[in-house]
Amino acid sequence: MKKREAVSNIMKKDLWTLDVHQSSLSEAKSIMEEKHIRHLPVVKGEKLVGMISLTDIHRISFGANYNQAEQVDSSIFNSLKLEQVMKSDPTTINAQTTIKEVAETLAKEEFHALPVVDESNKLEGIVTTTDLVNYLIDQY
Secondary structure (H helix, E strand, C coil): CCCCCEHHHCCECCCCCEECCCCCHHHHHHHHHHHCCCEEEEEECCEEEEEEEHHHHHHHCHHHHHCCHHHHHHHHHHHCCHHHHCEECCCCECCCCEHHHHHHHHHHHCCCEEEEECCCCEEEEEEEHHHHHHHHHHHC
16 A cells, blocks of 8 residues: 555546535535535635535435425525535645545544645545545555
8 A cells, every 4th residue: 555645646636516606505405416426615716615515415404304305495495505504614635635644634523525725725626535445445
C-alpha cells in the first residue's frame, strides 16, 4: 500500500453541484435520488460555500414516517432555502492531502465526504468514504 498517495488519485472530479442562490432543496433531493449520490457541494460561482447530504434532506423530511411524505416534503422544501439546510463553511482538503490523512479526518470527524478545493476555495473534487473503501479493496 502506498503510504503518501495523494487524494487526487481517488477523488471524484466530475461532480454534480448546486448553486447556492439558484438551486432548491427539491432539486438537491432529485439529483441525489436520480444519480444515487449522498453528498452535493454547494457553490457560488466556482467557489465552495457549503455541502448538503442525503442525511440533511432526510432530517427535514420527517413526514415520511406519517404517510404524508409528499405533502410535508413539498411544504417544507418550499419554505426552506438551500443555505438554511446545508453545512456552511465545511471542512475541506486540497488535492495533495494524503489518502491516510483523509481517512483520519473522516474517522475523527465522522464525516462521510470531504470537498477538495484549491488555495482560492475553487471546488476541484470530492472524496467519500466509498472512495476510500474502493481504494482499499483495490490494494488487496
